[in-house]
Amino acid sequence: MAIRGFMTLPRHIVEGEKLHPGATGELSNILLQLGLAAKLISLEVNKAGLADILGFTGSENVHGEQVKKLDMFAHDTLIKAMDHGGHFCVMASEEEEDIIHLPAHHQTGKYVLLFDPLDGSSNIDANISIGTIFSIYKRITPGTGPGSLEDCLQPGYKQEVAGYIVYGSSTIFVYTASHGVHGFTLDPAFGEFILSHENIRIPKSGRIYSINEGNYFSWPNGLKHYIKYIQSNYFEGKPYQARYVGSMVADLHRTLLYGGIYMYPGDRRNSKGKIRLVYECNPMAFIIENAGGRATDGNERILDKKPESLHERCPIFIGSEGDVLLVEKFMRGEKIDKN
Ligand code: AFP
Numbered sequence: 001m002a003i004r005g006f007m008t009l010p011r012h013i014v015e016g017e018k019l020h021p022g023a024t025g026e027l028s029n030i031l032l033q034l035g036l037a038a039k040l041i042s043l044e045v046n047k048a049g050l051a052d053i054l055g056f057t058g059s060e061n062v063h064g065e066q067v068k069k070l071d072m073f074a075h076d077t078l079i080k081a082m083d084h085g086g087h088f089c090v091m092a093s094e095e096e097e098d099i100i101h102l103p104a105h106h107q108t109g110k111y112v113l114l115f116d117p118l119d120g121s122s123n124i125d126a127n128i129s130i131g132t133i134f135s136i137y138k139r140i141t142p143g144t145g146p147g148s149l150e151d152c153l154q155p156g157y158k159q160e161v162a163g164y165i166v167y168g169s170s171t172i173f174v175y176t177a178s179h180g181v182h183g184f185t186l187d188p189a190f191g192e193f194i195l196s197h198e199n200i201r202i203p204k205s206g207r208i209y210s211i212n213e214g215n216y217f218s219w220p221n222g223l224k225h226y227i228k229y230i231q232s233n234y235f236e237g238k239p240y241q242a243r244y245v246g247s248m249v250a251d252l253h254r255t256l257l258y259g260g261i262y263m264y265p266g267d268r269r270n271s272k273g274k275i276r277l278v279y280e281c282n283p284m285a286f287i288i289e290n291a292g293g294r295a296t297d298g299n300e301r302i303l304d305k306k307p308e309s310l311h312e313r314c315p316i317f318i319g320s321e322g323d324v325l326l327v328e329k330f331m332r333g334e335k336i337d338k339n
Contacts, residue, residue, distance in 0.1 A: 120247025131249025206259025
């Protein structure tokens, strides 16, 4: 097999470093370690149907949900892969209530790592795509010792890097460090991520909407009107198509590539919806904006929101700019011209 010219994830990261004058190489090391963790989690996800790894551990996570073994495997793997490089002062995971301090015997550094180790985990038993989401910030507290909660509660626009790994029909690692959004597909034969999606740009508008329509009767009226509008009008010959996996990483990966919109609104029962601001909304908003898209809570830009707590939830409308702008108009009750 000819491998000349292959752009692997490590090579891309190292070459990308040259675009950041004065870069110390620290972020590159972090991304390389995340790539390694992604491969380990991917291997375990692929074995999920075979090994005695499916099923509940019997314990609940901070949201009162049953935790599956694979979630904990991903959580532990990320911590083990990331805690020793001397890059981080603090970490936080969607699977743990409080911030995670680095072991005392490891050096601390200037970065902060936030992650959702295995998003969409209620889909594991059905062999449906799931994913890992991460974001990296610089610490804001002074000093070189352990970081604090304050470091983890920064608005999303301050992210240095964000990314996700989708474990689907193949495993794909997508990240942005502000210079474009790039996707790498894991070649299982030689265990390396290969550049497969360079400088991804989300279409300005799409023809796919993604939302849990089972909640229709709890939605705000503006959103109900929007959904009926895109279902009952023809756009270039047909109405919008509905696609909803129920794994945000999978739904957002499709949205990034094909365009359209993913929505998880607040509703009558949960005014802030379900999706977590720190672990899911912020990294996905950073990626989508860097690809030319838009992400709001229906009113305010997601990346401008200041998190108040680690596990807070936030309504989200994210995807192609044209689609998000349109749903916002409906949410504000503005008059929309008939198509
Ligand atoms: P799980 O990790 O509990 O499966 O939740 C996944 C998720 O946070 C997000 O990935 C999905 O888009 C969303 O929840 C699905 O929620 P609904 O089941 O309420 O549609």
